[in-house]
Amino acid sequence: MSEILLEIDGKEVKATAGMTILEAAQSVGISIPTLCHHEKLEPFGGCRLCTVEVEVRGRTRLVVSCVYPVEDGLVVRTRTEKVERIRKTILELLLAHAPDSFVLQDLAREYGADRDRYEKEASFCIHCGLCVRYCAEVKKKHAVGFIDRGSKKEICFIPEIAAEECWDCKECFPLCPTEALQAAFVLTLALTSPPPVADKTGS
Amino acid sequence: MSAVMDNERIDQIVAKHDGEPSSLIQVLLEIQSEHHWLPMDVLKRVSQKLQVPMTRIQHIATFYKAFSLVPKGSHEIHICVGTACHVRGAQRVLDMVEDMTGIKPGETDLDLKFSLETVNCLGCCALGPVMEIDGKTHGKMTPAETADVLKNYN
Ligand code: SF4
Numbered sequence: 001m002s003e004i005l006l007e008i009d010g011k012e013v014k015a016t017a018g019m020t021i022l023e024a025a026q027s028v029g030i031s032i033p034t035l036c037h038h039e040k041l042e043p044f045g046g047c048r049l050c051t052v053e054v055e056v057r058g059r060t061r062l063v064v065s066c067v068y069p070v071e072d073g074l075v076v077r078t079r080t081e082k083v084e085r086i087r088k089t090i091l092e093l094l095l096a097h098a099p100d101s102f103v104l105q106d107l108a109r110e111y112g113a114d115r116d117r118y119e120k121e122a123s124f125c126i127h128c129g130l131c132v133r134y135c136a137e138v139k140k141k142h143a144v145g146f147i148d149r150g151s152k153k154e155i156c157f158i159p160e161i162a163a164e165e166c167w168d169c170k171e172c173f174p175l176c177p178t179e180a181l182q183a184a185f186v187l188t189l190a191l192t193s194p195p196p197v198a199d200k201t202g203s
Numbered sequence: 204m205s206a207v208m209d210n211e212r213i214d215q216i217v218a219k220h221d222g223e224p225s226s227l228i229q230v231l232l233e234i235q236s237e238h239h240w241l242p243m244d245v246l247k248r249v250s251q252k253l254q255v256p257m258t259r260i261q262h263i264a265t266f267y268k269a270f271s272l273v274p275k276g277s278h279e280i281h282i283c284v285g286t287a288c289h290v291r292g293a294q295r296v297l298d299m300v301e302d303m304t305g306i307k308p309g310e311t312d313l314d315l316k317f318s319l320e321t322v323n324c325l326g327c328c329a330l331g332p333v334m335e336i337d338g339k340t341h342g343k344m345t346p347a348e349t350a351d352v353l354k355n356y357n
């Protein structure tokens with residue numbers, strides 16, 4: 001595989017073709033904040049929190065590091081003022097939806113994001129898609145998906161699949177940066193199927 | 204119109220698109236236009252036939268406004284309430300339609316004859332107020348004319 005040389009925050013970094021900026025940064029211990037990224041999943045680029053500044057031939061621009069492939073001679077800056085400002089705003093917007101998320105609160109502290117900057121519109125789910133993609137890509141069960149669109153978009157378990165697959169898995173629970181996933185799961189099962197204990201005593 | 208679409212017909216539509224998963228939207232559109240809505244059983248069949256997971260089908264069926272997951276009447280009435288039609292009296296046309304069909308925008312009557320929807324400009328403002336039924340445009344509507352047009356569908 002061909003080797004690529006780039007610079008991240010002033011450090012020379014060796015990477016291989018096909019890697020993303022995020023992966024290259026992580027390989028040398030530079031951390032870039034992420035919300036919708038997961039090593040086992042295909043690059044998604046949904047939350048934009050991992051935005052960084054890159055310089056190619058003297059021009060700087062903003063790119064999403066978890067999907068942007070490394071290039072030879074790329075100069076990356078992960079913590080410029082502009083980048084920090086963008087991350088702060090993203091966090092503030094997300095906090096309007098999930099004010100009690102610990103993941104968001106920790107990041108907010110780091111970036112000086114104000115939890116109350118935008119009016120609360122608590123919908124809890126921040127549409128990172130981790131649960132949906134994990135279930136589809138890793139478990140291949142497709143038990144949970146998105147319905148509707150825009151601000152009304154929400155996750156939804158398919159009751160028939162959830163009743164069979166989810167009890168013994170629940171691997172998506174810890175991935176969720178908010179509490180939306182567990183709430184949706186409990187609701188789906190409460191509405192659609194008897195708890196497994198009842199099943200066992202019945203059989 | 205029957206409440207369910209038979210599997211044979213679904214399979215035909217799927218076959219027409221070579222059972223390609225990437226034709227999902229085309230298949231759904233065809234079912235929608237033929238059947239006027241997408242019942243859960245039909246979606247399950249499509250899911251099996253195209254090998255596309257239900258989560259994805261639901262995602263798409265709820266994303267596009269062209270699809271309906273609840274029964275729709277065989278005649279779809281769209282009343283324009285865009286600015287031009289509004290000032291030309293769209294409300295009176297709408298009132299008349301509501302009176303005659305007994306349904307409000309977003310609803311379908313019990314006989315599955317009419318569905319009513321308001322839209323925001325059909326792109327022919329000079330004809331306002333505009334009513335569209337099954338894609339056919341009726342312009343310069345007065346309440347009396349509205350009643351006449353609707354009667355033709357009874
Ligand atoms: S429920 Fe949680 S994991 Fe799933 S999309 Fe929403 S925020 Fe992400």
Ligand code: FES
Nearest residue numbers: 045047048050066
């Ligand atoms: S982590 Fe890169 S866009 Fe979400």
Ligand code: FES
Nearest residue numbers: 283285288325328
């Ligand atoms: S406002 Fe009704 S057609 Fe434009």
